Amino acid sequence: MINSTESAFNSKIAVITGGSRGIGFNIAKALVERGVKVVLGDILDKEGNAAAKELNDQYDRQVAIYQHTDVTKYSDLKVLFSMAVEVFGGVDIAIMNAGITGPLAGGVFTPLDDEADMRIQEINLGGVIKGDKVALLHMAKQNRGGVIINTGSMSGLTSLSILGQYTASKHGIVGWTRCLANMKEVCNVRVNAVCPCVCDTDLNNNLDSKESFDFLEATPKTKMEHIVKAMLQCIEDPTLAGDLLLALPDGVHFQPSLALPDTEEMSEFLKKLPHVQEQANNRYKKILAEAIKNAGI
Numbered sequence: 001m002i003n004s005t006e007s008a009f010n011s012k013i014a015v016i017t018g019g020s021r022g023i024g025f026n027i028a029k030a031l032v033e034r035g036v037k038v039v040l041g042d043i044l045d046k047e048g049n050a051a052a053k054e055l056n057d058q059y060d061r062q063v064a065i066y067q068h069t070d071v072t073k074y075s076d077l078k079v080l081f082s083m084a085v086e087v088f089g090g091v092d093i094a095i096m097n098a099g100i101t102g103p104l105a106g107g108v109f110t111p112l113d114d115e116a117d118m119r120i121q122e123i124n125l126g127g128v129i130k131g132d133k134v135a136l137l138h139m140a141k142q143n144r145g146g147v148i149i150n151t152g153s154m155s156g157l158t159s160l161s162i163l164g165q166y167t168a169s170k171h172g173i174v175g176w177t178r179c180l181a182n183m184k185e186v187c188n189v190r191v192n193a194v195c196p197c198v199c200d201t202d203l204n205n206n207l208d209s210k211e212s213f214d215f216l217e218a219t220p221k222t223k224m225e226h227i228v229k230a231m232l233q234c235i236e237d238p239t240l241a242g243d244l245l246l247a248l249p250d251g252v253h254f255q256p257s258l259a260l261p262d263t264e265e266m267s268e269f270l271k272k273l274p275h276v277q278e279q280a281n282n283r284y285k286k287i288l289a290e291a292i293k294n295a296g297i
């Protein structure tokens with residue numbers, strides 16, 4: 001008899017953005033260890049090719065490929081997912097993980113520059129939204145279900161003034177992920193987010209202010225193994241949909257969603273919400289086939 005862990009991982013295919021190093025490469029290693037084939041997408045080609053080679057050499061067969069992918073571009077994301085279909089036969093797991101901090105992560109009294117200001121939002125939030133949309137169409141077309149994991153952050157649930165732009169992008173991921181809870185009903189795809197506390201990766205090497213470094217120094221660190229464990233839990237636990245798992249220094253925590261206060265004025269509105277949701281689901285089911293066709297997927 002196949003146990004649930006085997007069926008959640010064995011012979012599955014995963015696409016991972018930001019997969020060349022850090023959290024992305026660590027979850028890739030953990031998945032391959034469990035029988036999953038991985039497609040790594042990133043803009044760091046040297047590191048990405050080396051990461052795929054390391055896995056293929058270790059297992060002495062093709063378990064990984066690397067594809068140059070800028071997550072701000074639909075054209076790149078479409079090629080990335082097509083590679084998974086062409087080389088390995090589909091996509092069951094998508095981990096939308098690419099992200100940056102950098103000089104504009106704080107971003108209040110920086111120059112009023114349209115492009116530079118939105119760059120972090122385009123990568124951190126836009127890359128997740130675009131990646132999820134492409135992943136959902138592929139998974140819906142295959143009609144065999146799927147799991148999407150968005151990499152959020154603890155800062156998506158708190159307010160960190162020294163990292164205002166970064167924090168805003170991660171709050172966006174939390175809101176977007178919660179809104180996709182209904183994809184389980186619409187197309188049998190569970191979308192969740194993992195929100196790690198600070199972890200020792202290259203991400204944190206390019207902050208530009210002393211305050212940011214001091215903050216990082218002072219923050220308790222989470223271990224990579226907790227982040228990987230949270231991602232594996234998202235894949236294995238069939239009850240998680242539109243949910244958040246925090247990867248904190250002491251391990252993985254479930255983060256319940258905020259319930260609106262059920263006051264007299266709000267109560268009628270709250271009663272209507274399930275009906276509104278049902279209508280949205282029915283509409284999504286109707287337009288899905290057309291969306292797959294229009295996207296050329």
Ligand SMILES: NC(=O)c1ccc[n+]([C@@H]2O[C@H](COP(=O)([O-])OP(=O)(O)OC[C@H]3O[C@@H](n4cnc5c(N)ncnc54)[C@H](O)[C@@H]3O)[C@@H](O)[C@H]2O)c1
Nearest residue numbers: 018022023042043070071097098099153196198199201203
């Ligand atoms: N390390 C932490 O403390 C921490 C904490 C919370 C959340 N996170 C999140 O975890 C994710 C992974 O970060 P990490 O810590 O492994 O850092 P990392 O810098 O090692 O990895 C991020 C990866 O994203 C890639 N990337 C950046 N821009 C890209 C683009 N436009 N297209 C494709 N790939 C791009 C980078 O090249 C890199 O390989 C990020 O979303 C980050 O915000 C990290």
